[in-house]
Structures are given as structure tokens and as C-alpha cells.
Amino acid sequence: MAENEVVSLLGKLIRTRSYSGEEKAAVRELRLFFENAGFDEIATDRTGNLIGILRGNRKGPTILFDAHIDTVPVQDVNSWRHDPFGAEIEDGRMYGRGTSDMKGALAAMACAAARFKKTYGGDFAGRICIAAVVHEECFEGVAAREISRTFRPDLVVIGEASELNLKRGQRGRMEIRVETEGIPAHSSNPEKGLNAVYSMCKVIEALRALPAPENAFLGKGIMELTDIRSDPYPGASVVPEKCTVTYDRRLLTGETAGSVLAPIEKVLRELGEKDPSVRARAYVAEGRETCYTGAEIAGRRFFPAWEYPEEAPFVKKAYEALCESPLLNPVFSHYSFCTNGSHYAGEEQIPTIGFGPSEESLAHTVDESVAIADLVAAEDGYFRLMRAFTS
Ligand SMILES: [Zn+2]
Numbered sequence: 001m002a003e004n005e006v007v008s009l010l011g012k013l014i015r016t017r018s019y020s021g022e023e024k025a026a027v028r029e030l031r032l033f034f035e036n037a038g039f040d041e042i043a044t045d046r047t048g049n050l051i052g053i054l055r056g057n058r059k060g061p062t063i064l065f066d067a068h069i070d071t072v073p074v075q076d077v078n079s080w081r082h083d084p085f086g087a088e089i090e091d092g093r094m095y096g097r098g099t100s101d102m103k104g105a106l107a108a109m110a111c112a113a114a115r116f117k118k119t120y121g122g123d124f125a126g127r128i129c130i131a132a133v134v135h136e137e138c139f140e141g142v143a144a145r146e147i148s149r150t151f152r153p154d155l156v157v158i159g160e161a162s163e164l165n166l167k168r169g170q171r172g173r174m175e176i177r178v179e180t181e182g183i184p185a186h187s188s189n190p191e192k193g194l195n196a197v198y199s200m201c202k203v204i205e206a207l208r209a210l211p212a213p214e215n216a217f218l219g220k221g222i223m224e225l226t227d228i229r230s231d232p233y234p235g236a237s238v239v240p241e242k243c244t245v246t247y248d249r250r251l252l253t254g255e256t257a258g259s260v261l262a263p264i265e266k267v268l269r270e271l272g273e274k275d276p277s278v279r280a281r282a283y284v285a286e287g288r289e290t291c292y293t294g295a296e297i298a299g300r301r302f303f304p305a306w307e308y309p310e311e312a313p314f315v316k317k318a319y320e321a322l323c324e325s326p327l328l329n330p331v332f333s334h335y336s337f338c339t340n341g342s343h344y345a346g347e348e349q350i351p352t353i354g355f356g357p358s359e360e361s362l363a364h365t366v367d368e369s370v371a372i373a374d375l376v377a378a379e380d381g382y383f384r385l386m387r388a389f390t391s
Helices: 003-017 024-036 099-120 144-151 196-209 257-274 313-323 340-349 374-389
Strands: 041-044 052-055 056-067 093-095 126-132 153-156 168-170 172-181 223-233 242-251 280-283 288-291 296-300 331-336 353-356 369-371
Touching: 003 024, 003 093, 003 099, 003 374, 024 041, 024 052, 024 099, 024 126, 041 296, 041 313, 052 093, 052 099, 052 144, 056 144, 056 374, 093 099, 093 288, 099 369, 099 374, 126 144, 144 331, 144 340, 153 340, 153 374, 168 313, 168 340, 172 196, 172 257, 172 340, 196 223, 196 257, 223 257, 296 340, 313 353, 313 374, 340 353, 369 374
Parallel strands: 056 126, 056 153, 153 353, 168 331
Antiparallel strands: 041 052, 052 126, 093 369, 168 353, 172 242, 172 280, 223 242, 288 296
């Protein structure tokens, strides 16, 4: 029963492409499911998030199940063995963009809520919200801000792939821009100018030597250069007057934008003192995205880390609920990638856990897929979490 429902809903969501900012049709598909399943209320907001709500007949907590409905684009269809929008099933796996990251979890959550409604009607305490969140892929936790403002959840379950284990923390992420300033000149007389790219080479070397901080649970706060650009670009016989690089810095708990920038700024300052031709500055990158509704979301690309102890009562309770499922055998771990949890737990300090089908390493891959057995087990896990926190 559960298998047919989850596979059918996931198939519809996979066949409906939903790149970030283009989620409208997939949202409509999910709304139909919520309507047919008799959800008590279906809400949306300016960013286009869709929230299906079940209301209990007694006062109680609001439990929010969070899954983003956007996916990263397919770069080269020809490199896929399966149609990325075909929802083909082979050897017990469904293939397609978003199967693993993370429409599979979204379908499992929605089906678990539908089964919960069928089983208990309104006989429970509090509220269960299934949130399909837009624009997560390059702007984690920003559209999610609208949801926590409206629904004030007491507990959030992030459905990102956890291999059906229980995540109690996550590294955060920050994008850092470093700029060097040069002096433009004709490239036939480069000595008249100052090449910003040569300065940047020195900066990059110096920053590579910075040690990464480490946390026993979350691992290393690694920093990786992800792009570089000279200005003007393309440069036609001109010594570039500016060079900009972006770093992706993974964050550990307790780190702030200021604490991450401080050692970088120190390196730039010392470099400039030794070699006055190096004029560089560092800052947090800003983002701006347009939602399918036309609304704009903007902010600094700073998404904090979070971590809760195994002994935290809500973590224990979730663990025990999952252990009761014959389909699950969860262990504790953390997410290496960034999720909407950065907002709920990192910014708002709302108790948050992660539990979802599939593996982190399958996100954004060619021939992305999810095991159907994982979907069925996830559906059962979500159902048990709903029961545990609202009885
Ligand atoms: Zn994801």
C-alpha cells in the first residue's frame, strides 16, 4: 500500500521538472495530493513554499517536516543512462533528478501524513506540517525563514538523505569573496599597471596555508576555492584591474561570519605589509534569487552549523520512535552538506533532527536514484515520528 502511494507520488514529482525558481508545476502536483488526502489546511506564502497541515483535536506542539522541492539542473542529458525526468524504475530503484535530493523524502513525508490522517483522523495533540520548500539548492534556509515565521514549529524534521539514520547536527556553509585591486594598463606596457591576478596568486597561496578548524563530531571547517574571475572579462589587451575569488567555507558550531573572516583578514593584512603591491579585502558573499511567484529573496551567504547532544530529550524520543520500526536500524550521525536546518536550528534555535531515505553522496549526480525500499522505510519512520511527538 505505502509502496504504491509513495512510488506514484514520487513519479509525478520527478516527471515535473522543478529547478530552483521554477517549482510552480511541482508545487501544483503536490497540492493536488494534499487535497485528495484531505489535509485540513493547505497554505502557501510569498516565496511559493507549500505547506500541508493536519490539525489535532487537542493542544500540542507543531511538528514541521521540511523537504525542498527544487532540484539542481541536469547538466548533460546525454551522460544519463536514464531519462532524468522519466521516473524509470529498474532493480528496485527509481531514477531521476531529485529522486535522492530530495523529492523521495518529500513523497514519503506526504504519504506518511496521509496515512496518519486516515489512521487517526484528528485524534492527536498539536499540528503536523509538511513543508515543500523552494530555492534551497543555492540559498539554504532562506525561503525556510518564511515558514518558521508563520508556523513557529516546536520541532523540525529535515528529510535530506541520511541513509535512514538520525542526524543530530550539520556543518554550516559560508561563501567568502576575496578581491584584489590592480591598476589597469595596456598589456603591451604591463609595467605601467598592476596585475590584480598576480596579486591574487599570492593571496591564494597564503590562504591555502591557513589551518582548518576541527570539531570532533562535525569534522573540519574546510575552505575550498570554487571560482575565480578577472575584470574586465574577457580582457582585450588590458592588465586586469580586479580579481575576485569565491571560497566555500564549511562551518562548525559557534563560528560566526566575523570569526571566520578574522584570520583571513589577518593573512591579507600581513601580505600587504610585506608586499605593498598586494591590495586585498575579504567579505561575505551576498545572494539574491527570484522565486517562481516573482518574490525576491536576498541575504548574506552565511548558513550556520548546528549540533544537539544524543541525550537531548527530543533527540532521544525521535531515536526511540525510529527504533520501533521493523524497517529501520538507525545510528546517530551528522550531515556533511548544508540543509535548511541552518535556518531552523542554526538561526532560530528550534530543535531539529534529520532523517531521510538515500545517501548524501547521490545528491546532484548523473543517474541520481533512490531505493524504493528506502522510501517505504522512510515513510514508516516519518509516520512513527508524527505519532511519537503528537500523542
Ligand atoms: Zn537537498
